[in-house]
Amino acid sequence: MHIRNNTFLITGAASGLGAATAERLVAGGAQVVLCDLDERIDDHARRLGDAALAVQGDVTREEDMQAAVDKAVMAGEANELHGVIHCAGIVSVAKLVDREGQPADLAAYARTIHVNLIGTFNVLRLAAAAMTDNTPNDEGERGVIVTTASIAAFDGQVGQAAYSASKAGVAGMTLPLARELARHGIRVMCIAPGIFETPMMSDLPDEAVAALSSAVPFPKRLGKPSEYAQLAEQIITNPMLNGEVIRLDGGIRMQ
Secondary structure, three states: OOOOOOEEEEEOOOOHHHHHHHHHHHHOOOEEEEEEOOOOHHHHHHHHHHHEEEEEOOOOOHHHHHHHHHHHHHHOOOOOOOEEEEOOOOOOOOOOEOOOOOEOOHHHHHHHHHHHHHHHHHHHHHHHHHHOOOOOOOOOOOEEEEEEOOOHHHHOOOOOHHHHHHHHHHHHOHHHHHHHHHHHOEEEEEEEEOOEOOHHHOOOOHHHHHHHHHOOOOOOOOEOHHHHHHHHHHHHHOOOOOOOEEEEOOOOOOO
């Protein structure tokens, strides 16, 4: 799948991984539609110029995501959506039983699953439906889907039961969806980032960041959003990447 002159929908695009991916795809000649609940999405689209459009929306709401997909379909000259890079999600931390012996809040657990897992499924089902109508390229490819899990799907720490479960679900849907959509010429891939320099990490004290960085075998630092974007671009352009979860983590295995 080429980047230039093709159209991509990016969720969670107001900052972090999604924003960096939008910048890289626009630099490669793509038309992008940026989707986020954050109002800053409009400013980011303006900074990227005429190749970027913004739509504010909640990934768990069918009407919001259908509007985003429709906008992406209409954005390019071919009136086709060629790919979706789904970066939207939330982080949650809560023990199953707290220090006072109280059980975890069920509503908080449900919200994490609702946003991270059901939200992913919602975006993918609507985007895939749109891409099945595309004209296939020379290799029969109609589109590509890139989701975002986390190394917490495999190395979840204490307090990450909800987050780890939600991201394990995202990773787990990769192969069955790739198998299902193969007949339509649509590939499905998943990136599982390690510890990255995103707004979710900005509230941590310097000593905590230093400790996390030292735990990475190499390079001993946090990942950069531009490195996620680089991998997303490689997935889009390499047709043999399909049905797989790629850890992007510098070799870290969380304790």
